[in-house]
Amino acid sequence: MIDKNAVARCFGKAAASYDQHAILQRLSSDKLLRYLPKSSVRSDDVKVYSSTVDLGCGSGALLPALANCSETLIAVDLSMGMLSYAKAHNQLPSQPLWLNGDAEALPLQSSSIDLCVSNLALQWCDDLATPLIEVSRCLKPGGLMLFSTLVSGSLDELTQSWSTVDSQRHVNRFLSEGEIKAALLKSGLSVDTFEVAVTTMHYASVKEVMLSLKGIGANHVHDKEAKPTTQGELRAFKANYETLRDNQGLLPLSYKLAYCLLRKH
Ligand SMILES: C[S@@+](CC[C@H](N)C(=O)[O-])C[C@H]1O[C@@H](n2cnc3c(N)ncnc32)[C@H](O)[C@@H]1O
Numbered sequence: 001m002i003d004k005n006a007v008a009r010c011f012g013k014a015a016a017s018y019d020q021h022a023i024l025q026r027l028s029s030d031k032l033l034r035y036l037p038k039s040s041v042r043s044d045d046v047k048v049y050s051s052t053v054d055l056g057c058g059s060g061a062l063l064p065a066l067a068n069c070s071e072t073l074i075a076v077d078l079s080m081g082m083l084s085y086a087k088a089h090n091q092l093p094s095q096p097l098w099l100n101g102d103a104e105a106l107p108l109q110s111s112s113i114d115l116c117v118s119n120l121a122l123q124w125c126d127d128l129a130t131p132l133i134e135v136s137r138c139l140k141p142g143g144l145m146l147f148s149t150l151v152s153g154s155l156d157e158l159t160q161s162w163s164t165v166d167s168q169r170h171v172n173r174f175l176s177e178g179e180i181k182a183a184l185l186k187s188g189l190s191v192d193t194f195e196v197a198v199t200t201m202h203y204a205s206v207k208e209v210m211l212s213l214k215g216i217g218a219n220h221v222h223d224k225e226a227k228p229t230t231q232g233e234l235r236a237f238k239a240n241y242e243t244l245r246d247n248q249g250l251l252p253l254s255y256k257l258a259y260c261l262l263r264k265h
Contacts, residue, residue, distance in 0.1 A: 012081020014217030021215030056121020060086030132187035189262035
């Protein structure tokens with residue numbers, strides 16, 4: 001079971017450093033928004049959606065784009081720290097409704113939403129089907145759910161580098177493509193788009209790799225044993241990672257992302 005309080009705390013602590021480190025998140029959200037129907041943004045300034053949710057809004061980076069096509073914006077996040085940061089730092093012409101809530105139990109009325117967008121948040125839920133069923137409940141007929149999430153194969157360089165060091169869990173488990181497709185089926189929503197793509201980030205040192213995860217608050221590992229990592233284990237992990245340097249002299253860190261556009265009939 002995912003410790004939601006621990007996840008919220010981790011993201012809350014990272015709120016102030018998040019934007020500086022969220023390079024993958026911006027690549028992912030730029031790509032994700034391209035899957036919105038072309039008709040979503042109209043040149044005559046008419047808002048196509050009356051009510052849009054940014055689920056797991058984090059520091060609020062998607063809100064300006066969503067505000068362009070939505071009359072009412074609702075920004076939901078599990079982490080109060082992230083929500084407070086987003087509230088204090090956004091420059092939106094009109095304020096969204098800020099909701100501290102869990103994707104698995106949305107504090108929203110049934111059939112009240114036209115569009116729900118969620119970028120790289122749902123991998124923090126116990127079971128992808130649960131938030132998708134919740135979103136389906138909240139969508140109006142014809143409503144859209146657009147999300148990205150991590151797929152197994154993400155952060156493999158970390159898994160690989162720890163594998164010979166100890167038997168502890170150092171990296172969260174991500175769903176396989178098959179498991180994601182099974183969750184989509186359970187949600188009852190129809191699938192307009194399902195695409196998987198790998199994005200590899202590059203870093204100068206193992207320290208930078210680890211900072212990139214800590215900086216966005218993604219360093220919480222579910223069900224990790226309380227046993228602290230020793231200096232020797234850390235050295236062995238770093239030595240293993242060093243063997244992965246590419247011909248540019250950089251260390252890779254791969255993310256496998258699924259991009260999905262779902263529709264409620
Ligand atoms: C990697 S950040 C992505 C933030 C933002 N969507 C972006 O693109 O920058 C993940 C966010 O999801 C939130 N989150 C994690 N689990 C959640 C849940 N069960 N319900 C709602 N938000 C959640 C975290 O607090 C965090 O702000």
